[in-house]
Amino acid sequence: MSYFGTDGIRGKFGEMPITPEFALKLGFAAGKVLVRTNPKAKPLVVLGKDTRLSGYILEAALQAGLNAAGVYVHLLGPLPTPAIAHLTRALHAHAGIVISASHNPYYDNGIKFFSSEGKKLPDHLQEQINQELEYDIQIENTANLGKSVRVKDANGRYIEFCKSTFPYHFDLRNLKIVVDCANGAAYSVGPAVFRELGAKVVALYNEPNGLNINEHCGSTHPEQLQKAVLEHQADLGIAFDGDADRVIMVDQFGHQVDGDHILYILATQANNKPAGIVGTVMSNMALELALEAAQVPFVRAKVGDRYVLQALEENNWVIGGEPSGHVLTLDKSTTGDAIIAALQVLTVMVEQEKALHELVADFKLFPQVLVNVRLDQMIDPYAV
Structure with missing residues (x-):
């Protein structure tokens, strides 16, 4: 077995x-x-x-x-x-x-x-x-x-590692960021990374009690972050899931920026264009067409960061992800990292001198319907 x-x-x-x-x-x-x-x-x-x-x-x-x-x-x-x-x-x-x-x-x-x-x-x-x-x-x-x-010093080691993926000559001093930690693993290190890079940080759901992880908060409940960004008049919001391998972002107007948006930004708006992008069968068709127009190769893997990683290694590419916010940047980290993925988007914002909503202004997701299919037998029900 x-x-x-x-x-x-x-x-x-x-x-x-x-x-x-x-x-x-x-x-x-x-x-x-x-x-x-x-x-x-x-x-x-x-x-x-x-x-x-x-x-x-x-x-x-x-x-x-x-x-x-x-x-x-x-x-x-x-x-x-x-x-x-x-x-x-x-x-x-x-x-x-x-x-x-x-x-x-x-x-x-x-x-x-x-x-x-x-x-x-x-x-x-x-x-x-x-x-x-x-x-x-x-x-x-x-x-x-x-x-x-x-x-x-485990926290400090990881904070310094995350900061090392952000250009040393950039800072976040002009940005106000709301960070939703999902009462999870990033409750301490998440806000610390952005603060140490100069941002004014409003931390949400950063008081875990062992029972409130992911409870009506985090990347699976971005509505809380959307509301907070508007209330605090922040430049953007960042939401993690319980173990901080997923990230969902929100622009200053409260609009959600999901994994497909993030892949679009890293593929088309950054100064250094990637050799190719890996998505999944769940990736919105708008992403595929946008990357085709930008002449960035795109392939789809099965759902799951394991399969995205496998496709990246097969193609010798470094950037891939899922709409849920699993984003891999293999030139920075060996696995999906929500904090590092957010930092790469912030890098593009700083280098292009654009707000988050401006980076995705020309990218509109197509309507997409998710249909649940009943199975006689559930296989690996806890798979990501």
């Missing part, structure tokens, strides 16, 4: 496989694979999470399993999923693990692995972990146990 779906392991907390017992066993199984594939070094894993209450329980169980298998663990605390991917590389870890259910409600949770390169864990390693899960936990030598330590 394979426990891994298209975006790791996900489900309702307290129900298999998202239970403390399974997390302990999963940590041990993953640790055994890491020890076996890294015989010359004591394996190191970085472990982060979003703000769900259940994340603290799963974190404790996972690190216990990893330590029991002989793996050292660096605990990052609540941080965006892309931050865990970055810090996996920056701290030279053998793997990274994030505990999150992204845009899902608080009662869901999930566990996702990153490779040492900060990318999705290769399928063959996932299969090895699946195989190890068939066996009971057996500790052969207590002298080989690992231990866990907390990384005290």
